[in-house]
Amino acid sequence: MNLKNRPIRTCIACRVKSEQNTMLRLQCNDKILLPFSGKGRSFYLCKECCEDIKKSVKSLYRQCKNKADYEQQLKEMVEIWKTK
Ligand SMILES: [Zn+2]
Structure with missing residues (x-):
């Protein structure tokens, strides 16, 4: 078992906890x-949640405390992230 100290973070949309570097x-x-x-x-x-933009965008409204066109922006962020 790998006991390296890996930071765990919580997804703002589904609250699932994962390793920071996978998010x-x-x-x-x-x-x-x-x-x-x-x-x-x-x-x-x-x-x-990056695969389900429509659902995740609602969490962005909550997180950012406003409503902007996050759907398109998030799509772009995910595209860039995936190609890394
Ligand atoms: Zn999630």
Whole structure:
């Protein structure tokens, strides 16, 4: 068993806990969705929720405390993330 200390994070959409490095880390800045810049608040989405944008976008409204066109933005973030 690997006992390395791996950070565990919670998905904002489904609340499932996963290893940080398997999740998409984002932040929200003035209604713009961004990959985490290293500063400020961030949040995580798991792989499954990245496949279900329509569901996850509702959690983004809650997380960012506003409603912007996050659906399109999230799609783009996921596309970039997947090609990494
Ligand atoms: Zn999830």
